[in-house]
Amino acid sequence: MSELWGRSRNRKQCWSPSLPNSTSCRFNSAESSPSPSMIKGKLKLPAPDRARRVFPDRLGSLVAAFDEKGNEIDVSEFELEPGEELEPIQPGGLGFHRESDDGDEAADDDDDDKERKIRQRPIKDSFTPVSVLRFISEEEKRSDLEHEISQREINLEKLQRIASAGIPDGGGLRATAWKLLLGYLPSSHDLWDKQLKENRQKYANLKRDILRNPSEHIWKEYEELSSTRWEDNDVDGPLRRHEISHEDHPLSLGKSSLWSQYFQYTEIVEQIDRDLERTHPDLPFFSGESSLSRKNREAMKNILLLFAKLNPEIRYVQGMNEVLAPIYYVFSTDPDKQNAENVEADSFSCFVRVLGDSVDHFCQHLDNSSSGILATISRLSDLLKVNDEQLWRHLELKTKVKPQFYAFRWITLLLTQEFKFETILRIWDTLLSNPFGVQDMLLRICCAMLLCVKNKLLSGDFVANLKLLQHYPDDINVEYLLQVAKDISPDTSYYCLSL
């Protein structure tokens, strides 16, 4: 069986399980030790082409940094021959130590071009205090990101790698990174200004044409016609009556009338308003009566209404406001003034991009089709089955907790309703930076969410499990969750092969 494993598999096998153990002091979830079935899952199923990713993501930023600084990494020490026995995985394993060591050095010699070799280190009992490590990696991440973004030609893959480890708050880094990851900003720095201007102009035009109410439209027409009309108003006497064309009066019931089309959307506008009032009620950015929150809700309303009008097949579905909220928030907290003025335009374009591949989930009559929500939910179910058959069996067959009951909201709303706001932003960093697309990572995170509360689920019945999954625990360690998600084998078709 060992011949089936490539080298990269072995390397991966070495490092990734150690990480949850090594960071056991950081999280309090009971699911700290990787269950045997998790490893079993990894053993069976080769991951897709990840040969380039030598180290799992926690080290990724450091490795990338080394790359850029022109250092050489000698990885030959870690290639295990096929058939060689894997080393037992211990807490405080090699990876952790190495990182802390070299992390220190990196912080000290930031611009140093010293050649660094990743050394083998004996396993120690004590490890570096976690907070120091975290600070170091934050700084590392920030400088990596800034470095990458400031390049003339941005390497999207590298950016994806850095971003999936989490983008530090502040400084508009997240906003720029998300715009790049979503393809709103081109990877070539020089084209940014031109592209932004074009897009923003396009949005302004769309807004003017589509969101205009009929009376503004009519007065626009008047102004474009000759100014003879105004002569009437200077003379006293009976006011002149003008014919109406095309049933264009406010009470018209005809379909072609501008007015009736406008009134058709009043229901949608009301729905949007109601949903926006309920968006993140704990955040003063969105809710409350301050002028800031009103302005934000107004802008979001414009975006959602424009989307609804441009897509009459889907229109507005409850929940789209939740998907828009993180995007709008991140872009408005960008300290760059130019960006802050054009939040609406940028948010609209990125909202459309994010919704692009999951829009079928919102369409009710596509529910049963191969791109609809039910198909995606069954893919999640398959994913769970492949990665942890015991849990799957317990959920689906024994306690009959079908994924439709909990995963619907997870999937359609891209997890925006399951976690605290900062957590959502962190999760979205990983979601948006997945090279295989948002949906792929989304399903993996959903699966990881199930795996992380596995013990509670196994000991619960239908009611308890459903309650747990519909109110996912707040105290979960996000980094751990995302790490588990990344390690989940995504391709279920291999399952049949390796058996």
Added chain:
Amino acid sequence: MVLVLALGDLHIPHRAPDLPAKFKSMLVPGKIQHIICTGNLCIKEIHDYLKTLCPDLHITRGEYDEETKYPETKTLTIGQFKLGLCHGHQVIPWGDLDSLAMLQRQLDVDILVTGHTHQFTAYKHEGGVVINPGSATGAYSSITYDVNPSFVLMDIDGLRVVVYVYELIDGEVKVDKIDFKKTTTSHSAH
């Protein structure tokens, strides 16, 4: 964009049983923000019906109204315009432009809406506009012959107003529009 419906002189049930069906089909709730009614409804049921079209309802008392508590005149501000409302039987000669202009100056409004003559008129007079929406049911009047059912819908948008006149002529609804702008100098304080 504020839609204001102006109508009056329905004289239900004494002179007419109900609004014309074609008018009723057009008047649906949710579109109109204000209703101003010149008076002579005459019964509470019509008041309730108008209330379902729009919760913001203003009525002045006509001589045949059964509700005695409506005011004689009313003024309200919508957008940049001040609107005045009065039934019109108090202003004699009935329908005389100069006398109505006196009332307009008294109330200090830009647009004065009165009724009683059951005849649609719209005049610009001395800086203000006087509108008579006519009778929405086409009820009989002793001063006007051949009354056509009519009402008025005003679209107030900032400093501009578009007045849509709905008339039922020979069983067909005819809609015309009148537009005017408020000139800022027209109402200096005196």
